[in-house]
Amino acid sequence: MATAAAAPAHVAPSTKSSLREDLTCAICCDLFREPVMLACMHHFCKSCISRYWRGTQGPVTCPQCRKEFTCRQFQTNYLVAAMVEKVRATTSDTYIQNLEKQLRETLESHRLRREDYINSIRRDKDKMDTIKRLGADLQARVKGEFRALHQILHDEEMCMLEQLRREQEEELEKVQRHLEAVKLAVRELEENIKALQQASAATDNIILSELPQLRPCVQVDNAPQFDSNGFSNKYMAPLQYITWRKMFSCLKPGPCPLTFDVDTAHPSIRVSRDKTVAVECDCMMSYTEHNKRFLQCVNILAAQGFQSGRHYWEVEVGSKPKWDLGVASEGVDRHSRIKLSPESGYWTLRLRNRNEYSAGTQPWMRLQLGSSPQRVGVFLDCEERRVSFYNADDMSLLYSFTNGPRGKVFPFFSPCISGSSQEPQPIKLLHYPPVALSG
Structure with a gap:
C-alpha cells in the first residue's frame, strides 16, 4: 500500500487506474471512507479496520502485512481523505461528461483557429504575389520612362529602381513576418490538437482528471495592410517631368501648353x-x-x-x-x-x-x-x-x-x-x- 505522499497527482495511460487502486481499502475493496493509517503505514477505512479487529483478544494485526500491535491505535489521514474525495468526484458521470464536453469544445476551437490561420496564410501569399506582380509592372514602367531620356538619365533611373526595390522588399518583409508568425501559430495549435486528440482517444480507457498540458497559443497580430495605390503613386507619377525639373534642357516634350477656351x-x-x-x-x-x-x-x-x-x-x-x-x-x-x-x-x-x-x-x-x-x-x-x-x-x-x-x-x-x-x-x-x- 503506497503512502499518501507517494500517491500520484496525475493519471497517465501507463499507470491507468493506479491512483484508484492505491486509494482502495484492502478490506472492503472500495474507495476509502474515513481513511486511517496504522503504525505500519497501511491505510484502511476506519469502520473496516474497527470491524476487522472486533472480537479479537490480545494483540491485533494489520490485515495486509500481519504486523502485530499491542494496542488498537490508528490515526486519521486527512490528505488521503482529500485525495479520495477528489477521485470520487472526478469519477462521477456528471464530471466526466463536463470534461468530455470541454475537451470537444477546446478541440473544435483549436481546429477553427487553425483554419483561420491557414486562410490567413493563403491571403498573405496572394498578397505577396500581388506585391511582386505590381512591383514588376512598376519596374517596367519606370524603365520605359527612363529609356526615353537615354544614357544621360541612366543614374536617375537606377536610383529610382533601387528605391522601388527597397520599398517592395519592405512590403514583402512585412507580409513575410506575418506569414511566419501565422505558420508558427498553426504549428503550436497542431501540437495542442494532437495532445487533445490523444487525450480524447484515451478517455475510454482511463479516468481523465484534467485537460492535458497545452502549449500557450501564439498571439498573431492583424495582417499588415498593403495599399497598392499608395505603393504605386510615386511610380505612376509623371516621372519624365519630375526628372526634367532636375534636367530641364533634356526633356522632350515638355508640359502641355494649354490655353483657356x-x-x-x-x-x-x-x-x-x-x-x-x-x-x-x-x-x-x-x-x-x-x-x-x-x-x-x-x-x-x-x-x-x-x-x-x-x-x-x-x-x-x-x-x-x-x-x-x-x-x-x-x-x-x-x-x-x-x-x-x-x-x-x-x-x-x-x-x-x-x-x-x-x-x-x-x-x-x-x-x-x-x-x-x-x-x-x-x-x-x-x-x-x-x-x-x-x-x-x-x-x-x-x-x-x-x-x-x-x-x-x-x-x-x-x-x-x-x-x-x-x-x-x-x-x-x-x-x-x-x-x-x-x-
Whole structure:
C-alpha cells in the first residue's frame, strides 16, 4: 500500500487506474471512507479496520502485512481523505461528461483557429504575389520612362529602381513576418490538437482528471495592410517631368501648353489676350452666347481636350485664397449649379479660406499639406484613369484619383469669387519654355 505522499497527482495511460487502486481499502475493496493509517503505514477505512479487529483478544494485526500491535491505535489521514474525495468526484458521470464536453469544445476551437490561420496564410501569399506582380509592372514602367531620356538619365533611373526595390522588399518583409508568425501559430495549435486528440482517444480507457498540458497559443497580430495605390503613386507619377525639373534642357516634350477656351468662360471671368490668364471681375463680360459656356458657376475649361495618352500641365495659383482646378468630362452640365465630384464628371483639387485644401470627392476630403503650393501640377493618365495633383515646386503628391474619367476630358479651372476688397488674383497657365501665342 503506497503512502499518501507517494500517491500520484496525475493519471497517465501507463499507470491507468493506479491512483484508484492505491486509494482502495484492502478490506472492503472500495474507495476509502474515513481513511486511517496504522503504525505500519497501511491505510484502511476506519469502520473496516474497527470491524476487522472486533472480537479479537490480545494483540491485533494489520490485515495486509500481519504486523502485530499491542494496542488498537490508528490515526486519521486527512490528505488521503482529500485525495479520495477528489477521485470520487472526478469519477462521477456528471464530471466526466463536463470534461468530455470541454475537451470537444477546446478541440473544435483549436481546429477553427487553425483554419483561420491557414486562410490567413493563403491571403498573405496572394498578397505577396500581388506585391511582386505590381512591383514588376512598376519596374517596367519606370524603365520605359527612363529609356526615353537615354544614357544621360541612366543614374536617375537606377536610383529610382533601387528605391522601388527597397520599398517592395519592405512590403514583402512585412507580409513575410506575418506569414511566419501565422505558420508558427498553426504549428503550436497542431501540437495542442494532437495532445487533445490523444487525450480524447484515451478517455475510454482511463479516468481523465484534467485537460492535458497545452502549449500557450501564439498571439498573431492583424495582417499588415498593403495599399497598392499608395505603393504605386510615386511610380505612376509623371516621372519624365519630375526628372526634367532636375534636367530641364533634356526633356522632350515638355508640359502641355494649354490655353483657356473663352467660349466656356463664365461671364464673371476675364481672360487675357494670350488666353493663359483668367481672373474674376466685378462686371459681367459681354461674351457671345455659346452652349459650351458655364452660366451658373464661375468656371472655365482649357481649349485642349484629351481622351488618350498621358498629359501634364501646371497652373500658377499664387496666394489666391480660393480656387478649384482639375479635369472635367466633355459632357458636364454647364448651365446648372452642380457639386464638383467624380459622380458629376469632375476630378478636382480645391482651396478655401487660404489654407483649407480638399480633394473634390463627395463629401470633400480634407488634405493636410506641409506647405501651400504656389503652382499646382496636374497629371492625367487616360489609360490608367488617374488624375493626380502635385506641388509643382517640389513635385510632392497632393492627391490622386485612381478611378478617373472615361472618354474625353478637358482641363478645368475656377478662379472663384473671393468676395474680398482686395484686387482679385489670377490663375495662370504655365508654359515651358514660354511660347508666344497670338490672341
